[in-house]
Amino acid sequence: MIRLSQVKKSFGDNHVLRGIDLEIARGESMVVIGGSGTGKSVVLKCILGLMTPEAGMIEVGGQDVSRVSRDAFLARFGMLFQASALFDSLPVWQNVAFRLLRGAQKRPKAEARAIALTKLRRVGLGPEVAERLPAELSGGMQKRVGLARAIAADPEIIFFDEPTTGLDPIMAGVINDLIREIVTEMGATAVTITHDMSSVRAIADRVAMLHHGKIRWAGPVSEIDQAGDPYLDQFINGRAEGPIETLR
Amino acid sequence: MIRALAWLGRLTLGLIAALGRMTLFVLEVFSHLFRPPWYPREFGNAVMSVGWQSLPVVGLTALFTGGALALQIYSGGARFSAEAVVPQIVAIGMVRELGPVLVGLMIAARVTSSIAAEIATMKVTEQIDALVTLSTHPMKYLTLPRVLAATLTVPVLVGIGDVIGIFGGYVVGVYRLGFNAAGYLQNTVDFLEALDILSSLAKGAVFGALAGLAGCYYGLNSARGAMGVGRATKSGVVAAAVLILAANFVLTEVFFSA
Numbered sequence: 021m022i023r024l025s026q027v028k029k030s031f032g033d034n035h036v037l038r039g040i041d042l043e044i045a046r047g048e049s050m051v052v053i054g055g056s057g058t059g060k061s062v063v064l065k066c067i068l069g070l071m072t073p074e075a076g077m078i079e080v081g082g083q084d085v086s087r088v089s090r091d092a093f094l095a096r097f098g099m100l101f102q103a104s105a106l107f108d109s110l111p112v113w114q115n116v117a118f119r120l121l122r123g124a125q126k127r128p129k130a131e132a133r134a135i136a137l138t139k140l141r142r143v144g145l146g147p148e149v150a151e152r153l154p155a156e157l158s159g160g161m162q163k164r165v166g167l168a169r170a171i172a173a174d175p176e177i178i179f180f181d182e183p184t185t186g187l188d189p190i191m192a193g194v195i196n197d198l199i200r201e202i203v204t205e206m207g208a209t210a211v212t213i214t215h216d217m218s219s220v221r222a223i224a225d226r227v228a229m230l231h232h233g234k235i236r237w238a239g240p241v242s243e244i245d246q247a248g249d250p251y252l253d254q255f256i257n258g259r260a261e262g263p264i265e266t267l268r
Numbered sequence: 269m270i271r272a273l274a275w276l277g278r279l280t281l282g283l284i285a286a287l288g289r290m291t292l293f294v295l296e297v298f299s300h301l302f303r304p305p306w307y308p309r310e311f312g313n314a315v316m317s318v319g320w321q322s323l324p325v326v327g328l329t330a331l332f333t334g335g336a337l338a339l340q341i342y343s344g345g346a347r348f349s350a351e352a353v354v355p356q357i358v359a360i361g362m363v364r365e366l367g368p369v370l371v372g373l374m375i376a377a378r379v380t381s382s383i384a385a386e387i388a389t390m391k392v393t394e395q396i397d398a399l400v401t402l403s404t405h406p407m408k409y410l411t412l413p414r415v416l417a418a419t420l421t422v423p424v425l426v427g428i429g430d431v432i433g434i435f436g437g438y439v440v441g442v443y444r445l446g447f448n449a450a451g452y453l454q455n456t457v458d459f460l461e462a463l464d465i466l467s468s469l470a471k472g473a474v475f476g477a478l479a480g481l482a483g484c485y486y487g488l489n490s491a492r493g494a495m496g497v498g499r500a501t502k503s504g505v506v507a508a509a510v511l512i513l514a515a516n517f518v519l520t521e522v523f524f525s526a
Contacts, residue, residue: 070397094403105398107390119402123305169402 021046021209022067022177027076028233029062036062037073038233044226049203049210051220051241053255054230055264060213061102063230064179067211068097080177091124098170098208102182104162106154106169113150116140116168125173139168143198160191167195171202178203180212184219196222217256220244229255231264293485300405300412310413318379318414318480319421323428325378326371330429333366334358334436342445354447355455358437363464364524367430369516372475375422376508380483383414384504387487388497396488406488415480422476423469430468467523474519475512482508 022044029037036059044050054060065071067078069085078085085093106115113136119125120132127135137147143164154162163183170178180199184192196219203210203223212223220227221241228238229252237249244256254262341357387410390396396406434456441447482504490500 065397068401070400091403094401097401099398099401101394101398103393105394107395107398118404122307123403125403 021048021081022211023077023079024063024067025077025079027063027066027073027078029059029066029071029073035233037066039076040230040233040235042228042235042238044209044211046209047207049200049212049223049225050228051212051214051224051226052228052230053215053217053220054236055215055255058230059233060215060230061181064099064181064211064213068094068099068179095119095125095173096176097179098173098175098177099179100163100166100170100181100183102185104154104166106162106165108154111151111153112140112145112157112165113137115154115165116172118169119173135172136168139172140165142171142202143168144194159186160188160195163187163191163195164198167198167202171206174206175208177209177211178206180210180214180223182214182216183212184214184216189218192216192218193222199223215255217258220256231255290485294481296407297411297415297481297484300408301416303408305408307409307413310409311417314413314417315421317382318375318417318476319425322375322378322421322425325374326425326429327432329370329374330362330367330433331436333370334362334433334438335440336436337361337366337433338437338440338445342441351445354437354441354445355452356459358441359434359456359460360464362433362437363430363460363468365516365520367433368426368468368471368475369512371422371426371429371472372479372512372516373509375418375425375476375479376482376505376512379418380479380504380508381501383480383483384487384490385497385501387484388490388500391488391490392492392496411484411488414484415477418476418480419473420476422479423472426468426472426475427465430465463523467519470523471516471519474515478511478515479508482511 022042024040024042027037027040028035040063042063052060052063062071066073067080067085069090080088080093080096107118110118113133114121116136116139117132120127120135121129133150137150140147140150145161145164145168149157149161149165154165157165167183170180183195183199187195199210199212200223210223212219214220224241226239227241227244229236229249231251237247237252239247244252247253250263254264260266337358338354341354341361342351345351345353387396390410396410399406399409438449438452438456441452442449486500486504486507490496
């Protein structure tokens with residue numbers, strides 16, 4: 021479904037991605053883990069075309085993403101951003117229905133609003149929040165609205181960028197469960213970026229660890245504790261001592 | 269010596285590169301005028317924000333400037349017994365120069381700063397990336413409506429500012445300096461020519477476009493964090509103000525070089 025072959029991306033002298041190879045099957049929930057600044061978000065942005073890799077190839081559904089029609093390509097995706105990235109000036113329901121109110125997937129306003137309310141209900145929010153502005157919501161509620169927006173147009177592929185960052189452990193658990201349920205019931209392909217191990221265990225079918233610009237380890241989540249890779253072992257157990265250099 | 273030359277070379281190359289980036293940006297913005305989809309609701313919101321909501325500040329600026337201009341011309345004219353030219357000079361000064369320039373600078377302060385800060389904040393909070401993932405081109409959704417609204421509404425603001433500025437001069441002239449009310453108005457109308465008004469409105473359109481473009485350009489090219497937003501806002505306002513003053517000189521030369 022999604023294949024990255026030798027993808028490289030640098031920012032000046034900082035070689036963030038040094039040749040990423042990764043395959044994500046249709047309907048699979050892949051979680052990419054790795055320390056801060058290892059380029060996890062850059063991987064997502066390269067797939068979406070928000071950043072252009074210097075080398076390598078990215079294919080989605082067998083098509084080279086650099087050669088496809090952007091609108092048709094992006095219509096297949098939904099994305100939950102790290103800080104939700106809700107549009108401040110629009111009420112909640114218009115944030116959720118953004119894609120349904122304009123462009124190729126435009127629907128009548130009443131229908132778009134009805135879909136937005138349904139998606140809000142799916143993420144545990146009632147119609148009373150529909151007319152509020154994002155700034156009037158708590159961080160957890162904003163995350164839910166971001167999730168509702170990501171699934172509003174029933175995308176085939178959903179990206180989650182640090183979905184639990186900034187949330188308390190209980191709310192993080194709720195968001196993790198919601199993501200897992202929604203991905204399963206929609207049959208969507210999901211890619212999640214996180215360094216929260218509770219998210220990994222709740223969301224992932226497969227896990228890939230990014231380290232020093234390359235995929236260090238990839239495999240089923242059930243094998244993560246017995247992988248025997250010292251880097252992965254240090255990361256998932258949160259140890260300061262180990263092969264991954266840490267600033268102290 | 270070599271170091272100084274190298275520094276000069278880097279500076280020149282940097283300036284040329286910046287000019288190139290800005291030119292490409294302007295061309296891209298206006299190319300979207302002819303390529304759907306368009307966002308009329310965003311355009312309407314921008315018209316309200318740039319035009320309607322700028323009216324109070326534009327009106328007050330013009331009113332006080334017109335009044336002060338009348339006082340200055342009266343006291344300055346008194347040195348060579350030319351107090352009677354107050355209506356004519358207020359009219360020509362407001363319509364040809366002060367109206368467009370002051371409105372342009374007020375728009376740079378109020379609108380460019382607002383556009384740059386809003387778009388820069390959207391950039392650092394990933395709202396621009398979110399727009400792209402929602403199949404919406406930021407140039408079409410954010411930039412074109414704002415630039416178009418500024419280009420079309422600032423001439424109207426300039427026209428209104430000209431009228432209010434002349435009214436400010438009229439109030440001071442009639443109630444403070446003792447001019448005959450009907451005579452003041454007659455002199456104003458008789459002295460102004462169509463070219464004066466045309467140049468004023470044309471300057472307004474150019475200044476509006478520059479203010480909108482500067483706000484969008486610096487907003488979209490903002491660096492990360494609060495400092496990035498602050499720097500984008502400051503740079504947008506400074507660039508808009510300098511470009512407006514430079515364009516004013518060029519347009520004055522074009523319209524009025526004898």
